[in-house]
Amino acid sequence: MKLFFYLALIMPVTFLAQTKATIIIENNSNIDRKKTVVTVNWKNILERYPKIDTSNFVVINSKTKKQVAYQLEHQNSSSIQNVLVQVDVKAKSKLTLYIQEGKPEIFTVKTYARYVPERKDDFAWENDQIAFRTYGKAIEGSNEDAYGFDVWVKRTNKMIINERYKLADYHTDHGDGLDYYQVGHTLGAGNMAPYVKDTIRYSANYHQWKVLDNGPLRSTFQLIYDEWNAGGIKVNAVKTISLDAGSQLSRIENIYSYDDDKSMSLPVVVGISKRPAAGNILLNEQQGIMGYWEPTFEKNGTTAIGSILTTPTTNMWIDKTQLLAKTTIKSTEPVVYYTGAAWDKAGKITDAKKWFQYLENFSLEIKNPLLVSIK
Incomplete structure (x- = not known):
């Protein structure tokens, strides 16, 4: 119990949250992908996380443990079509992102x-x-x-x-x-x-x-x-x-x-x-x-x-x-x-x-x- 309390003090609450869905992004090419905006189908996310609160979720980089900037893309529809994330993925490698409950940061408009x-x-x-x-x-x-x-x-x-x-x-x-x-x-x-x-x-x-x-x-x-x-x-x-x-x-x-x-x-x-x-x-x-x-x-x-x-x-x-x-x-x-x-x-x-x-x-x-x- 003391150990858990200690970890809670040194780790952001976000990273202790339970992962609701996992996004795997794979780069099979020989080119490093830097600051690339990736489209993730919203329906596929809902299949894994049907009760997601669109105003209370975060995307976490599994390696850095930091939030990843994202955008809910509507394509002129009243419903969400995709989640966009901006990431770096090295050549011939994979990147794993976690979707969790949490308050998203205010992302810079780019x-x-x-x-x-x-x-x-x-x-x-x-x-x-x-x-x-x-x-x-x-x-x-x-x-x-x-x-x-x-x-x-x-x-x-x-x-x-x-x-x-x-x-x-x-x-x-x-x-x-x-x-x-x-x-x-x-x-x-x-x-x-x-x-x-x-x-x-x-x-x-x-x-x-x-x-x-x-x-x-x-x-x-x-x-x-x-x-x-x-x-x-x-x-x-x-x-x-x-x-x-x-x-x-x-x-x-x-x-x-x-x-x-x-x-x-x-x-x-x-x-x-x-x-x-x-x-x-x-x-x-x-x-x-x-x-x-x-x-x-x-x-x-x-x-x-x-x-x-x-x-x-x-x-x-x-x-x-x-x-x-x-x-x-x-x-x-x-x-x-x-x-x-x-x-x-x-x-x-x-x-x-x-x-x-x-x-x-x-x-x-x-x-x-x-x-x-x-x-």
């Missing part, structure tokens, strides 16, 4: 997304590494209009979107980064568009939006585009974009629908804006990896852009204004790819070699997902 009506219908999203925005209806037809994704480089792990819009001076580096990326009439940092009759068929900007989840570990939202004429084909599009904590790349799931023969394949391209000055370029058609280390912009540093396709790439090439990767889709069938950016002044990815290696490793991680089981 992702954020929102509609920005005060700035001409922008939609912006960010994580602890990088930030992006795209454009809405209000900017159409103006000299500011742009078709692609914009990048806001940052060198802080704090969320900066709200502060930058509040300052209304985001083209100046106030110590945490800035917006100096140029989109123009290109697909910018990896947007996608139909490619019909050897021509990119840009849509108008998004006209509707919906936030599905918003941090702390993953933010997901939808952008809805009105019907447009894509070289004689009337097309609608819904783009579901998610960004995980720790990642340089967003996951993009696009659904194009059209009234023509639905068995017909529609060519589409992912594009990256190219600068007039020389930069370093990676076009790996076989692996579907397209990377660009831009020329340095004087005092603002160097931005890196990259896209990874998960569907077969039929061609990659460079034209006067952008790098392009072509694939095909069918009406109402989702097409998934990843696109994003990095900044050398953030101090993490500081040259083209490191950026291209990051993209290649990311591609391997997509092809070798972590295995998750519940006991």
Whole structure:
């Protein structure tokens, strides 16, 4: 009895709690997975822990005995769909997590997304590494209009979107980064568009939006585009974009629908804006990896852009204004790819070699997902 009392004094109450369910995360690849957000099916947890109190449980790392940050993911549903956890898993190893009763810590917000009506219908999203925005209806037809994704480089792990819009001076580096990326009439940092009759068929900007989840570990939202004429084909599009904590790349799931023969394949391209000055370029058609280390912009540093396709790439090439990767889709069938950016002044990815290696490793991680089981 005295021994138990002594242990209770030196050990947090959480670790004395009874484990209600065990999550095993297995990494069978040769790549260490660092700060990776892992999706755990909520129904599988309920099977092991049917009386779980969603406001009173913790996830514990079996080795460190510390709480693991988690998020309840709803995917725009009233019910929980998944639990997201951010973990490190070394190559060829397993990680065990315990679900127990207890009061969760307040987790740092590492992702954020929102509609920005005060700035001409922008939609912006960010994580602890990088930030992006795209454009809405209000900017159409103006000299500011742009078709692609914009990048806001940052060198802080704090969320900066709200502060930058509040300052209304985001083209100046106030110590945490800035917006100096140029989109123009290109697909910018990896947007996608139909490619019909050897021509990119840009849509108008998004006209509707919906936030599905918003941090702390993953933010997901939808952008809805009105019907447009894509070289004689009337097309609608819904783009579901998610960004995980720790990642340089967003996951993009696009659904194009059209009234023509639905068995017909529609060519589409992912594009990256190219600068007039020389930069370093990676076009790996076989692996579907397209990377660009831009020329340095004087005092603002160097931005890196990259896209990874998960569907077969039929061609990659460079034209006067952008790098392009072509694939095909069918009406109402989702097409998934990843696109994003990095900044050398953030101090993490500081040259083209490191950026291209990051993209290649990311591609391997997509092809070798972590295995998750519940006991």
